[in-house]
Amino acid sequence: MTSGSPTSPAPAPVPVLAPDRPASPRRRYAVVGTGHRAGLYVSALTGAHADQGEIVAWVEPNAVRARYHDEQVTRETGAGPRPVYGPDDLERAIAEQRVDRVIVTTPDHAHADLVSRALRAGADVVVEKPIATDEAEARRIVDAVAETGRDLTMTFNYRYAPRNAALREVVASGEIGDVLAIHFDWALDTVHGADYFRRWHRDKRRSGGLLVHKSSHHFDLVSWWIDDAPRRVVASGGRRFYGHDGAHVREASTRPGTGVGQEDTAEARLRAEGIDPWRLDLAGDERLAALYGPEARAEDGYVRDADVFDEGIGLEDTLAVLVEYERGAVLTYSLVAHAPYEGYRVVVTGTRGRAELEVVERGSVAFGDDGVAVLDPTATPGAWDGDTVRPYGERLVVQKHWERAVDRPIPEGVGGHGGGDVFLLADVFDGPAAHDPLGRAAGYRDGIRASAVGYAANRSLTTGLPVTVADLDLGVELRRAHHDPHPATTEETPA
DSSP, X not given: OOSOOTTSOOOOOOOOOOTTOOOOOOEEEEEEOOXXXXXXXXXXXXXXXXXXXXXXXXXXXXXXXXXXXHHHHHHHHSOXXXXXXXXXXXXHHHHHTTOSEEEEOXXXXXXXXXXXXXXXXXXXXXXXXXXXXXXXXXXXXXXXXXXXXXXXXXXXXXXXXXXXXXXXXXXXXXXXXXXXXXXXXXXXXXXXXXXXXXSGGGSHHHHOOHXXXXXXXXXXXXXXHHTOOEEEEEEEEEOOSSSTXXXXXXXXXXXXXXXXXXXXXXXXXXXXXXXXXXXXXXXXXXXXXXXXXXXXXXXXXXXXXXXXXXXXXXXXXXXXXXXEETTSOEEEEEEEEEESSEEEEEEEEESSEEEEEEEEEESSOOBOTTSOBOOOGGGSTTXXXXXXXXXXXXXXXXXXXXXXXXXXXXXXXXXXXXXXXXXXXXXXXXXXXXXXXXXXXXXXXXXXXXXXXXXXXXXXXXXXXXXXXXXXXXXXXXXXXTTOSSTTTOOOOXX
């Protein structure tokens, strides 16, 4: 797969560390939730963004996990230790440590309580997606923002990936005309997808399901790409593959025991080599072992490496959603969490033509000599050599009516999430650039807009009926101005 050709049009504007970024005061931060995801922000505040802020407190019920991150900060800065507070003492932590800003990286079900309390305690907030697990919890945050007027930053890092920014520029430029239809197909493989069924996400009450936890990323991209808000949603799907009665278990139980059958499957061949493709080896990952191993588990009982074929899993793994947008565009969206490869395909059709973005993040699941699945093609040269059918890469193709298709170059990104994390962190800690024509910085309204599709889709899964987003009573206007030059950064007063 290519990312452009010498004869293509000029590359789209992509994230840069802008020279016009305003000077940011050095802030005092509390990190709320010290699991794996917190590491992104801890590393930023002890590395590239140490001049913009310092961590002065942890809010975390598990002392082992808090200590792991605190020791990292001490190693990097020479200062410490920082106090650890329980979630019930969030307000005390903010007051005693004079916290300016709180970073929330807890399980999703805790967002609404912690975010709204932090705002009311006088701190600004940075929160991981999704903003909340359901519409009632989202409304709690909307009310807190309206009451306090404080700042809430959403970390939608996929906006910053150059490939997604390039598609945004194509659509925003009017090159393919007014958008009429979007098709968005996301495939999670049996490494990434399965992982949601091992950890707390498997309890839909804690995650909102994949349509909220994972797909809010994707629904945000669509609203950002086409500069529009969702109006009506219909969804279908369920847990089809994982769990004690999922398709994989049923298939395995009906295979013959001898001859052509079970022994000839790829899974059987892996097991013969001592590899269990469904097992997460915590001990084999130093970071995961420290955060979720026996010592941490003894603190709170949390099992990070549960069996994906357990009973009691409430998370859907196969989903389809139809979304109508305010200005008439229609989205067809699909998500599977058990694909043989990892990647996505987006097709945006307008009145003048069509843009197609195809991304392969892993062309197949491969295992290293240690029996562990290889996660990052860029860090493992040779792991996918010879795959000419589904090579790692990305491609953006634009074709207008009565013209030939052209490749649109995609500049390389830096770091995780398609090269978006570095640029996201610059906006989070330095403040957004004074002028960003792509409007990548996201506020609470963007978080509500993205998650609203998931809330409506979950309701549709239950009722079997279409759901109008306005009926969710989210307490905030989701529609955008037609010609807002900075739609992602303009925050109006909640309705």
